[in-house]
Amino acid sequence: MLGEQFPWLTFLVIFPLLAATPIPLLPDRNGETIRWYALGASLAEFGLILYVFATQYEMGVSGLQLVDDYPWITQFGLSWSLGVDGLSFPLVLLSGFVTTLAVIASWNIQLKPRLYYSMILLMFSAQLGVFLAQDMMLFFIMWELELVPVYLLIAIWGGQRRQYAATKFIIYTATCSVFILVVALALAFFGDSFSFNLSELAAKQYPLAFQLICYLGLLIAFGAKLPIFPLHTWLPDAHSEAPAPISMILAGVLLKMAGYGLIRMNIEILPDAHLYFAPVLAFLGVINIVYASLTAFAQDNLKRRMAYSSVAHMGFVLLGLAAFNSLGMSGAMLQMISHGLVAAVLFFLSGVAYERTHTLSMNKMGGMAQVMPITFALFTAGAMASLALPGMSGFIAEITVFLGMATSDAYNVFFKAAIVMLAAVGVVLSPIYLLSMLRSIFYGESGEVKLPVDKSWEIVPREMFVAISLLIPIVGIGLYPKIAIQTYSLKTTEVSSQIHGTLPDVPNAAPLSKVMSVPGEEPVAAPSL
Template identity: 40%
Template sequence: MLSALILLPLLGAALIGFWPANLSGTPARRVALVFASIAFLWTIFLTTQFNPGDINQQFAESVPWIDVLGLNYNLGIDGLSLPLLVLNGLLTCIAIYTSEQALQRPKFYYSLILLLSAGVTGAFLAQDLLLFFLFYELELIPLYLLIAIWGGARRGYAATKFLIYTAVSGILILASFLGMVWLSGGSNFALASLNCATLPLATQTLLLAGILVGFGIKIPLVPFHTWLPDAHVEASTPISVLLAGVLLKLGTYGLLRFGMNLLPDAWSYLAPWLAIWAVVSVLYGSSCAIAQTDMKKMVAYSSIGHMGYILLAVAAATPLSVLGAVMQMVSHGLISALLFLLVGVVYEKAGSRNLEVLQGLLNPERGLPVIGSLMVMGVMASAGLPGMLGFISEFIIFRGSFAVFPLQTLLSMLGTGLTAVYFLILMNRAFFGRLSAQVTHLPRVYWSDRIPAMILAVLIIIFGVQPTWLVRWTEPTITAMVNIQNVVATVSLDKAKSKS
């Protein structure tokens, strides 16, 4: 059942890529959308069969693969990975649907998107360290090519920078994974057989340092963030949707699954420093967003700030804060995808993303009133206004983190105020006032341009009003994970004190 989620996009990529005749943009897009939609509907079906109360891996698959390497094909779903799988399926469909119909080399383009989706899905399903790494690296090349071939004027620079940063990330993660298995005396890379909690604190800390920097580049956290704004600015709108909505979540997912969960002593030891790191990322990302005049770059820097909230939550490592972290992953995925879609429509219709050029786009007769209204809703959700998913996810993070790190939580809360500031600047300059003389003749916006953004907007409001529909799938798994982590860390600390 789980392998189908990986094989469906791979089959679609192979079918489109090796289609014997020339396949133009529209047929290739339809075929890709069919395979992506089937995979998405399959995740919905698995969700209906998923038992939220079972904290173990469900629908597990295990097949021996390469015995000499200790590599097995182990897949599974729990409450941590399930929402991210559904998010990946949804945003893949939206990315394909919103792609230009007059693309150059459409067969290659849609094959790469489906291959990218398969890699992300495999990473979220993998229950083997080495298998996760293989899928983690699988998504690297498709994304590099999608930026380098179909990106903007500086696409080569942005794609190469992304490739270098992510390659370093992969090296550090692989080194830490190998160290976990070899130093703990494991015979294979299966998560279920690892027992890194018995390692000395110094060894755990060294391994965790590689995990933190490796996934910190992917998230990205300051100072490993510089690849992200360039990649977003040069990437096309559908690729920015996937990059912000799903791919960054591989980093936060990795911190939870392989950092906090496998190295509890080192995690507890470094937690105060991680909380400080989170504050720096939140405030720096938000401050940089205020200084931007490019709408897309502003949204990109806002992602850096909002991902910092997740680091704060997992540093606190309370059941409530980690639950908020998972909700923030979903919330940021939906909200950032919405904002990048809307910025893409503005750029397509107005021919500019520059806040010094745009003005008055909310004009009901000659502007983009529906797009502007959706943008108002999107920035309100990102700023954490009540009634939307952004509010409840950030509130749970702050509520769960305050008892452990009160000062760091209060400083991080300043980020919500800064979010309101830079998005108020964006709305005031681009959408209010008189329509700019440079963009008076705007092409018509069709319903096909609005539907994806409206779907995301509805989901943001629905889960904001009724968050329990999202929480119920995740809470049992997260509570068990955090309780086990805290118990292991406490026992190890008591042993260290008794020896001293």
């Protein structure tokens, strides 16, 4: 059977890279040919993703499927190992969907179109490689490969401070990602066998102290990309300077790579360490939610406000991962999917507003609803999804995270109550900064920006297609969440059962200072918070 012989996942990863190769050679004067070629390539890749998962992937299987495993650089123990399961399946779909729409959103890009679309396709390959890699060194290579196109896309096509934003992005993410390499080597060399294969790494028995150190290193690496306070400061600068289509991919896909890494490596490979770091994740999640929500309200720059909103929403992912149950894990996955769609539509519409007004300052806008009523309606729908209005995907995701934390048996009732109440502050704050954003842009009198007398600024059909395409699954998941949940439920239940087994007889989490043990000794039971 073709599905058993053909390396589907390998083809998915390398196809965008292969498609980018001839772009410099294509005859083109005004970029039109390049745009259509890039759109055709991205549509073909997304169509291939849909075909492979519709015909070759079995939803009712929790283990790895469609595995491609070939020796690569045998001297260093590297293998080209790819596989898909419930953790990677929905994120691969999200990556294909958002990236394809970002190509459509890039239609007005005039500067160096060959390089621009080549970088988007290269980034597409790297994203898929991260989600599908089953070799930790291959994961690291794909993780690093993604940094290059993002840096160039911000540094060349960004705003006035693009060089600063791109440099800050590369310093934060590249420096912190070194921890992935160091931990990969430490895990591979540990014990009698040498391997970077994730399944083999997860099967090894590590001392608790060793696990804690590796967990911390990976948390720093993924925390810079998620991002987690205080490693978040690159994100508002990157978003405020990046072109809107790149912000769509940055918020919609790239941040999810970090959440995926936390589950795939921190939790699956180092479950004993997760017992002691889980309360830290809960605490950091609350800081993300409250701090970023308060900071978002103080931003006049539209995209910086959206960036801080992303930091706050990713805090719910941390809370879900800290809950130690399938409900929390499911909520974390659903929040990543939901935020990927919601952030993409809001950053895209922010770009639409910028193209008309040539400013991101909300104080300079105002009264735009009268000349852009359809844009106003779409922007409002996106904002409602972001503030977790019932009937939208964000509501289901956040309520699932809250229920997961509230019903967790890993903490005492006082800790759970404190975490839930503090996180609820963010739920209260999000309508404040989102509704005030809508008021500043669309209501009242016009600011310094002079509005046209007609509706010439109104959103065009191409832009409307991008926005509605993102809003449809947001509403669909909100009304019928099983659409998304069924893609990962078996795997998240399996992972949560695995980590739940690490809980002591009296299941309470513990501060890190009380759990460091000497290698070879029995782990100390976790004391109460």
